[in-house]
Amino acid sequence: VMDIDLFQKIVDECAALVRQYFVDERVTSPSAALLKATLVNGARWLSGPDSVADREARPNFHQGFGAVNLTTTVPNPAEPDLRLEFVDCWETPNLQLGETGERRKFQVDVEAGMPLRLCMAYTDLPGRSLQNDLSVMMQDPTGAKIAGNTGLPEITRSDVDNNVEVIRVDDPTPGRWLIQVFARNLLRPPQDYALVVTGSLSSAMRRAPG
Secondary structure: OOOOHHHHHHHHHHHHHHHHHHHHHOOOOOOOOHHHHHHHHOOEEEOOOOOOOOOOOOOEOOOOEEEEOOOHHOHHHHOOOOEEEEEEEOOHHOOOEEHHHHHHHHEEOOOOOOOOOEEEEEOOOOOOOOEEEEEEEOOOOOOOOEEEOHHHHEEEEEEEEOOOEEEOOOOOEEEEEEEEEEEEEOOHHHOOEEEEEOOOOOOEEEEEOO
């Protein structure tokens, strides 16, 4: 069993490296939500018996979203085709969600050859459960929709319990994918969020019409 202090040190160092990537390579000041979304998005799924004892879908109670793995987190020489695109709206009021029912739509062009990964995270208000409830959904070029955290057994339409949601597509259909972030319930708006997408991408992530 890994010492908890050593584990925390490793995570802190990985977060520092991810922050350096955004500051140096992307020339931006990342929010805490963006750093979290990026680390979760690149996490490696563990397959040992203890790691999947409750269920083999992410997230689960034994490993959450998986183990931090920088190789699949940010572009690097080991993954030369990996591209990362993001939205971080903590300083962009027009992208934030201002009332229940509001949504923001984005699009990104995807090529075959690599898994497609998406993570949305946001810093919620203090409370015993979600105060501001956001969810994320992706639509592939054929029109099929995928909700965030579909690995949870109770999920029917979208996750109402977590402020982190992931979508994983191992063999994505090439073409334009749509991403929708929507406010299921906002007790105290506005609410900002961070989105991270990685894969064999052929465009930036940008606002979608409508």
